[in-house]
Amino acid sequence: MSTISIPFNSPYSTGNEWHYIQDAYKEGKLAADGKYTSKCQEFFEKKYGFGKVYLTHSCTHALEMAALLMDLKPEDEVIVPSYTYVSTANAFALRGCKIVFVDSLPDYPGIDPNLLPQLINDKTRAIIAVHYGGLACDMEQIMAITRKHKLFLVEDAAAAINGFYIDPNKKRQPLGTFGHFATFSFHETKNISCGEGGMLVVNDPEFISKADEVWNRGTNRKAFNAGNKNKYEWVSLGSAFAPSEINAAWLWAQLEQIETIQQNRKVIWLWLKNNLPNLLEEYEIEWMKIPSHAEHNYHLFYGLVKNFKQRDELIKILKQKGILAVFHYQGLHTSPYYLSLENPIQKLVQAEKYSDRLIRFPLFANLNTEDLSQRMQ
Incomplete structure (x- = not known):
C-alpha cells in the first residue's frame, strides 16, 4: 500500500490559534457567543458588507437555520442543483420540502439559470444557488428570476469566502451579499478553517429578530440579556446552532491572516x-x-x-x-x-x-x- 506524501488537503495554521484558545479560557468563556464569536462576526460584516452574521457549527447548520427562517412547509418546493453536497438538499428535505433538481452548465458545474423558469410553479418557495468551488453563479440572471417570481434566494457559498461576482459593468460584489440568506463553511478543507464551522448571513433585515431566536435554540435569550424581556422563554423553533468559543478563537487567528x-x-x-x-x-x-x-x-x-x-x-x-x-x-x-x-x-x-x-x-x-x-x- 502506497504512502500518501502529498495529501489532497492540509489545514493551514497561522501560529496564533492556540494563543487565542488559551485567551478564551482565561476569559472564562468557552461556550457560544463570547468575545471571539463577536470578533469573527463583525469582521465579516465589515470586510464584505454582509448583513447580520451568525457563526454556526457548519455550513449544514447554516442552511438548516435558513430553512427555519423561511418557515418552509411540506408542500413547498425548493430548487437545488443536483451537482452539490448533500447538505444543500438535506436542509430543506428536513423541513419536508420537495426538492426539485436542476442541471449544471456545460462549461461550469454551477446552476444553469436558463433551466430555472420551467421548474417554477405556485409551490416553489426558494432557489438555492451554489457557488461551486468559490466560483460565482450568474447572479444577474438568477436574481432577475427570483424577483420576478417573488422567491427566496439562498446562496450556498460554502467554499466561496473571498469570492466575487463581476457584473456587466465590471463592478465586483462579494459572494454572500446577493441572497436573502447566504451560508459559508469553515471545514478543514476550506480556505479559512476552524476544523468544523460555518456561518449564516442574513441580508434581509426582516429576518434578523427571528434569526436571533433561532440561533439561540428558539429562545428570546438575546432580548432577555439586553433587558428587553422580563422572562427567558421558548418563543420559536430553533437549535444549538452557535459554535463554541474554541472554534471561534481558532477561526479568528485565520481571519487575521x-x-x-x-x-x-x-x-x-x-x-x-x-x-x-x-x-x-x-x-x-x-x-x-x-x-x-x-x-x-x-x-x-x-x-x-x-x-x-x-x-x-x-x-x-x-x-x-x-x-x-x-x-x-x-x-x-x-x-x-x-x-x-x-x-x-x-x-x-x-x-x-x-x-x-x-x-x-x-x-x-x-x-x-x-x-x-x-x-x-
Whole structure:
C-alpha cells in the first residue's frame, strides 16, 4: 500500500490559534457567543458588507437555520442543483420540502439559470444557488428570476469566502451579499478553517429578530440579556446552532491572516494552472474554466477526464506516486435516498458528466509544488 506524501488537503495554521484558545479560557468563556464569536462576526460584516452574521457549527447548520427562517412547509418546493453536497438538499428535505433538481452548465458545474423558469410553479418557495468551488453563479440572471417570481434566494457559498461576482459593468460584489440568506463553511478543507464551522448571513433585515431566536435554540435569550424581556422563554423553533468559543478563537487567528492565506493559495493555483497541463498531457484533460462573471478565490483546481474509468485510473496512478487526488460530488438526482422516495429517474446530462469525469487535485496554502512536480514525472 502506497504512502500518501502529498495529501489532497492540509489545514493551514497561522501560529496564533492556540494563543487565542488559551485567551478564551482565561476569559472564562468557552461556550457560544463570547468575545471571539463577536470578533469573527463583525469582521465579516465589515470586510464584505454582509448583513447580520451568525457563526454556526457548519455550513449544514447554516442552511438548516435558513430553512427555519423561511418557515418552509411540506408542500413547498425548493430548487437545488443536483451537482452539490448533500447538505444543500438535506436542509430543506428536513423541513419536508420537495426538492426539485436542476442541471449544471456545460462549461461550469454551477446552476444553469436558463433551466430555472420551467421548474417554477405556485409551490416553489426558494432557489438555492451554489457557488461551486468559490466560483460565482450568474447572479444577474438568477436574481432577475427570483424577483420576478417573488422567491427566496439562498446562496450556498460554502467554499466561496473571498469570492466575487463581476457584473456587466465590471463592478465586483462579494459572494454572500446577493441572497436573502447566504451560508459559508469553515471545514478543514476550506480556505479559512476552524476544523468544523460555518456561518449564516442574513441580508434581509426582516429576518434578523427571528434569526436571533433561532440561533439561540428558539429562545428570546438575546432580548432577555439586553433587558428587553422580563422572562427567558421558548418563543420559536430553533437549535444549538452557535459554535463554541474554541472554534471561534481558532477561526479568528485565520481571519487575521486571510490575505496571506489567499495569496499563498493564488501562487499554488497559478502553478497548477501553468504546470499540470504539461505534466498530465497524455490524458487530454479539459481544464477548469473561470466564468467571465467570476473572480474566484483559489479554492480548488480541477479537470475533466474522458470518462469515469479514466478518472479512477488516474486517481490510482497518482496515489501510487504518493499524491492524493479525488473526484467530487455524485449527482443527487441519482442518489439512493432520493430515488427511495419514489421520485422519477431524471437525466441531468451535465451533472452526470461532472460526477463521472471531474477530478480535483491537491491544493492547499503550504503545498510543496516542487515535490508534486517530481512525483508526477
